[in-house]
Amino acid sequence: xxxxxxxxQEHKEIRMAVRDLCASFQSAYWHKVEKDxxxxxxxxxxxxxxxxxxxxxxxxxxxxxxxxxxxxVILEEINRSGANSGACHAQMYIMGALLRHGSKEQKNKYxxxxxxxxxxxxxxxxxxxxxxxxxxxxxxxxxxxxxxxVVNGQKVFISRVPHSDLMLLLARTTPLADVKKxxxxxxxxxxxxxxxxxxxxxxxxIRNMVNHETSELFFDDFEVPAENLIGEEGRxxxxxxxxxxxxxxxxGAECIGDGYWFIEKARNYANExxxxxxxxxQNQGIQFPIAQAxxxxxxxxxxxxEAARLFDEGKACGAEANMAKLLAADASWEAxxxxxxxxxxxxxxxxxxxxxxxxxxxxxxxxxxxxxxILSFLGEHVLGMPRSF
Numbered sequence: 001x002x003x004x005x006x007x008x009q010e011h012k013e014i015r016m017a018v019r020d021l022c023a024s025f026q027s028a029y030w031h032k033v034e035k036d037x038x039x040x041x042x043x044x045x046x047x048x049x050x051x052x053x054x055x056x057x058x059x060x061x062x063x064x065x066x067x068x069x070x071x072x073v074i075l076e077e078i079n080r081s082g083a084n085s086g087a088c089h090a091q092m093y094i095m096g097a098l099l100r101h102g103s104k105e106q107k108n109k110y111x112x113x114x115x116x117x118x119x120x121x122x123x124x125x126x127x128x129x130x131x132x133x134x135x136x137x138x139x140x141x142x143x144x145x146x147x148x149x150v151v152n153g154q155k156v157f158i159s160r161v162p163h164s165d166l167m168l169l170l171a172r173t174t175p176l177a178d179v180k181k182x183x184x185x186x187x188x189x190x191x192x193x194x195x196x197x198x199x200x201x202x203x204x205x206i207r208n209m210v211n212h213e214t215s216e217l218f219f220d221d222f223e224v225p226a227e228n229l230i231g232e233e234g235r236x237x238x239x240x241x242x243x244x245x246x247x248x249x250x251x252g253a254e255c256i257g258d259g260y261w262f263i264e265k266a267r268n269y270a271n272e273x274x275x276x277x278x279x280x281x282q283n284q285g286i287q288f289p290i291a292q293a294x295x296x297x298x299x300x301x302x303x304x305x306e307a308a309r310l311f312d313e314g315k316a317c318g319a320e321a322n323m324a325k326l327l328a329a330d331a332s333w334e335a336x337x338x339x340x341x342x343x344x345x346x347x348x349x350x351x352x353x354x355x356x357x358x359x360x361x362x363x364x365x366x367x368x369x370x371x372x373x374i375l376s377f378l379g380e381h382v383l384g385m386p387r388s389f
Contacts, residue, residue, distance in 0.1 A: 004267070004294065005260055007301070011073045018074055021050055022081035027353055030083070034211050034356060039163055044088045045117075047078075053091045054115040056099070061107065062115035068246055069308040072253035079257030082353055084360050086212055086254070090122050090159065093250050094168050096243035097188060101231035106190065110166065122164035123193070125155045125217060126240065133373055135170070135237065136182040140219060142171040142189065144233075149173070149189065149224045151200075155217040157367075161203050162213065167191045169224070170240060173233050188236040190228045199223065210359050245311055247368055248321035252304045255328035258361040259297035262335035265354060266290045266342040286342055293335040300327035319382045326374045329364040336361050 008015060025043050033040050047053050055071050057063020066074075071092055078085040091114070098106065098121075113119040131137040140153025151171055161167065167190075174185030197203070200222035203215045231239055267290060270281030280286045307324040310317035336358045340347040347354045365371055379385045 004263060005298075005301075007305075011070060014070060014073050015077050017050070018052065018077040019081055021046055021052075022078060022083050025083060027082070027351070030353065030356065031350060034350070037211055039160075039213055040084075040087050041163070043083065044163070047088060048117040048120070051115075053088055053120075054117075056092060056095050057111050057115045058099070061111035063111070067308075067312045068249060069305065069312055072250055072304060072308050075250055076253040076257035076260075079254045080260050081257075082261060082357070084357075085257075086210075086360065086363070087160070088122060089250060089254065090124055091120060093243060093247040094121050094124050096246050097168055097230055097239050098190065100242060101188075101235075101239050102190070103230075105227070106230065110190065114166075119165040120163065121166040121168070122160040123158055123167035125158045125167055125169045125191075127157050128154060129156045129216075133370065135240070136186070137176070138170060138172050138186060140169075140171045141175075142169075142173050142187060142224065144173065144226065147226050149226060149229070151189075151219040151222040151224060153219050155219075157206065157214050158217050159212065159214045161193065161215050161217065165193055167193055168230075170236055173236075179234075183237045185234050186236040186240075187233050188230045188239055189224050190230055191224055192228075196222075210363055211356075212360075212363070244369075245307075245317050245321040248325040249304060249307045249311060249317075251364060251368060252300070252307070252321075252324035252328035255325075255332035255361065255364050256297060256301050256304055258357060259293070259300070259328070259332040259335040261357060262332070262339035262354075262361075263290065263294050263297060265352075266293075266335070266339040269346075270342055280342070289338045290342065293331070293338045296327075296331040296334055300324070300331040303327050319378065322369075322374045322377055325364075325369065326371060329361075329371065332361045333365055 051064055052074050055064035055066040055074055059065035075085045075089055110119065114121055126135060128139060140151065140155060142149040142151045169189045169191045170186060172185055173187040176182060179185040200220040202218040206214050206216055208214060270286050270290060271279050273280045303320065303324045307317050307320035310320055339354055340358055343352060343354055346352055376388045380387050
């Protein structure tokens, strides 16, 4: 079949290596994970062992020393293979906070262990039940007592806690009423999760439409060593924002991978399925929506590369990173609907994998940042219109 992405020759060594690894985990593997509502441990371990999850860690700490563009290709290819990088992608984008703002001691202690696969950093605790995307209203509080911080509060929709050794935690260290700017007084900590239940951190799983392990967390006098504070106390909000551009770009790349997967599935089925003595892809009602979705995936792909280029060059890329995520999420969701419609009833059958990927890619309309919040950012900060909320 004709290759649909003309940029496949770029970063070809990475693409082929990731595809070869993912080829070992065919549909039957993912069907079993879904049926058991399980976690793809073998898949994640294979990615970790191959060094893909430590790609952004500098070589001096045992990582791959990859650019964000290269990291985005890794996640794109995972999703394009039919797998789900959502099971482990956070280790890529959480890494930025530790790399940019962590102390030398923290980097020496944790990065080699993460790079070697002996520790995993898969959880990012920011969202709370009553604050949502209004992060400055975070209520979880970390009070410094001697050589440690004592944390009390609640987080929600925190992913992969049972499968992570480390978690990045955002908490207030100065009450909101006592700061001049509402973005001040928030801090981030690198939390070790070993025996967390015995130390005052309770996890409650949240069942959801995607097989995506996420939980509600309750902190009850949970202690974190002061040495695990990342950067300066009170600067956590700014550190989080600093890493969100990478998150947007990488999530966008996953959506691009999904988009190409859906387009290929739809194209192949449209060429092979014969109804009324002709392939259904000969009908404009089938062919044109697939072509339209393909054009949108290609356009979103270009914005992903532009955002990643700016990021790698150390240039401002907030608008581009957000647009990359917005356009890629919309394009993958359009492609998902087109693919489902092309397959008709077969699209709902588990064996085709479409219904699974359909549910997975829908997530990115909502998380890690909603479409509407990106639009409000662009309206206010790029187009200079009044704040919409």
